[in-house]
Amino acid sequence: MTMTNRASTEIIQVRRVHRRDLNRTWDFLKLVFRDVNRNTLEYQRPRTKHRFLEVYDSEETDQLLFVVGDKTVGYAECSYSTAGADNWMNPRYFEKRGMRPLFVDELAVHPHFQGRGVGGFMLEQIQHLGRAHGCTHLVLEVAQNNKDALKWYHKRNFYRLDAAIFLAQKVPHEPELLPGRPLTGSAPSDKAVKKAPTKTTGRRATTAANTKTAAARAAKKSSSPKQPSPAAPLVSPIPKLPVKKAAASKGVPAGNGAKPAAAKPTAAKPAATKPATKKPTSKKAK
Numbered sequence: 001m002t003m004t005n006r007a008s009t010e011i012i013q014v015r016r017v018h019r020r021d022l023n024r025t026w027d028f029l030k031l032v033f034r035d036v037n038r039n040t041l042e043y044q045r046p047r048t049k050h051r052f053l054e055v056y057d058s059e060e061t062d063q064l065l066f067v068v069g070d071k072t073v074g075y076a077e078c079s080y081s082t083a084g085a086d087n088w089m090n091p092r093y094f095e096k097r098g099m100r101p102l103f104v105d106e107l108a109v110h111p112h113f114q115g116r117g118v119g120g121f122m123l124e125q126i127q128h129l130g131r132a133h134g135c136t137h138l139v140l141e142v143a144q145n146n147k148d149a150l151k152w153y154h155k156r157n158f159y160r161l162d163a164a165i166f167l168a169q170k171v172p173h174e175p176e177l178l179p180g181r182p183l184t185g186s187a188p189s190d191k192a193v194k195k196a197p198t199k200t201t202g203r204r205a206t207t208a209a210n211t212k213t214a215a216a217r218a219a220k221k222s223s224s225p226k227q228p229s230p231a232a233p234l235v236s237p238i239p240k241l242p243v244k245k246a247a248a249s250k251g252v253p254a255g256n257g258a259k260p261a262a263a264k265p266t267a268a269k270p271a272a273t274k275p276a277t278k279k280p281t282s283k284k285a286k
Helices: 002-009 019-038 049-056 091-096 118-132 147-154 190-195 203-223
Strands: 012-016 061-068 071-079 101-109 137-140
Touching (some): 019 061, 019 071, 019 101, 061 118, 071 118, 101 118, 118 137
Parallel strands (some): 101 137
Antiparallel strands (some): 012 061, 071 101
16 A cells, blocks of 8 residues: 555656766666667667767757656657767658658666656657657657567557668678698608708798808908008008117126116116315425
C-alpha cells in the first residue's frame, strides 16, 4: 500500500540541460544505450563525449532533461536543421515534399522507468516544441533490429521514410599467402655448394666491386715510393760542426778520440787578484 501511494505521488518534470548536468547526463546515456550498441551494426548515439559537449553550445539544438525528484529518468535532444558534423540527412528530400521536420536526435528512457508513461510524456513535449517552431513532422532514426522501439513508434503513427537498409554478401575466404610448394631437381652436395661461386647482383655486387677496387688502390699506394711534394722546397739540413772544448786541467790533450765530458754551465767567477810586489832594486850604483 505504501509503494502504491508513493508511486502515485511521483511527478516527472522537464527542464533544459544546464552545464552542471552534462557529466551525469552523459553517464545516463551510456547506461541506456549500452545494450542497444551491443546488438546493432550502426553505432547508436552517443558516439563521443566530445560531440555531446559540442551539441550543448549549438543554437539549433534543444536538450531536455526529465527528472523525478533528483533522479534522471529521461533525456531528449532535437534539432531544427540538418546541420551538424555527424548528420546524414538530405535536406532536399524534405523540401520537395513540403516538409518542415523537427529532427529527434535522442529519446532515451531509464530502463527502470520504462512502461510508466515517461516515454509518452517526452514525446508530447517534443511535439509541443515542433508546433511552437512551425514544424510539420517529427523525424527520427531507429535500428531495424530494435523491435521494441519500432513497435512503440508504429503504435504512435510513425511510418517509414526512404531510409537506407544495410546489405551484405559473403565472400569466399582465401588466405593472402600461398601454401608451400616442393622444389624440383636434386639438392646439391655440400662440396659443390662450397666450391660454387656465389653470384651477387644489385646493391651487394656494387659494394663488393667497390671494396675490391679500394683494396687495389691501397696496395698500389703502399708499394710506390713516397715522392716529395713539388710545392715544398728541397732544403738539405746544415751539418753540425764539432765544438772543440778545452782540455781538462790534468793535461788531457783535446782531440785524442775521447769524448769530452759535458760541461755544466757555471757562473763566471771573478779572477783572483794578487797583491802587487815591488821588484828589489840593485844596490850597485849605476
